Amino acid sequence: MNKTHYLMLLPLLLMACEKPIEPAPPPRPALVMKVGQQNLANNEMVLVGEVKSRYESNIGFRIAGKITQRLVDVGATVKKGQLLATIDANDANLSTQAANADIQAAEANYALAKAELDRQRQLFDKQFISKSALDFREAEFKTAVARLKQIKSQSAVTGNQSNYTRLMADRDGVIAQITAEPGQVVAAGQ
Structure with a gap:
């Protein structure tokens, strides 16, 4: 065979080495929703989540002691300066007398x-x-x-x-959580 035959076979050999072209994947179907009139009588929504207040105050006694009374419950509405709870004032009163x-x-x-x-x-x-x-x-x-x-x-x-010895509300609000009960001894800040 001569050189011209080889040159003519070269493009055929190169074409035989190519990978076949794969077709593009079919397009994904679009999500379709049916639009229609809503029945206003049964217009209900079910939502899952957690409701939190914009401002939260974690208040507690500044000194340690035994809680003698709690004057509010969870869900109670309170005003700024309202008495919430008291601790035993005997030790504090004795300290004042000593001072x-x-x-x-x-x-x-x-x-x-x-x-x-x-x-x-x-x-x-x-x-x-x-x-x-x-x-x-x-x-x-x-x-x-x-x-x-x-x-x-x-x-x-x-x-x-x-x-x-007296725990007062620092602002108007609603009691969301109570972490101590009468008779319990609490540390400062609790």
């Missing part, structure tokens, strides 16, 4: 330190005592002043804690 006694003791100590300082100043002016003795009484007086301020601040905190 008041501490204030009285600190005030007495302050008065004594002031009187001593005044006496020591008079004695120093007459040169009956040394400067170091006067300095000592001045330091005692400053300590009494600082101690009185500290005890008054602690008493204010204790007074606040006695107010925390």
Whole structure:
């Protein structure tokens, strides 16, 4: 065979190596819905979901204690400032009484330190005592002043804690969940 025959057979060989062309898949059928008049008497919808409020407040007591009463139930409508529950106030009241006694003791100590300082100043002016003795009484007086301020601040905190025995609604709303019952001991924030 000569070269021309080979050249003529070459296109036939190349065509024999090609893959056959596959037809395109048929188009997927479209979803069809029937449109018609609705019967307004039976126009009902069934929806599945969870309803949540726009704003939720998870409120709880600021101090630990035993719940003595709960004044609302799930589903109750409440107004801002309404009393929801209380915890036993005995411990808080005793702490307040102790803080008041501490204030009285600190005030007495302050008065004594002031009187001593005044006496020591008079004695120093007459040169009956040394400067170091006067300095000592001045330091005692400053300590009494600082101690009185500290005890008054602690008493204010204790007074606040006695107010925390009452759980109040922080805004108008509806009670969605209750996690504690009367008789239960709760931690702060619960």
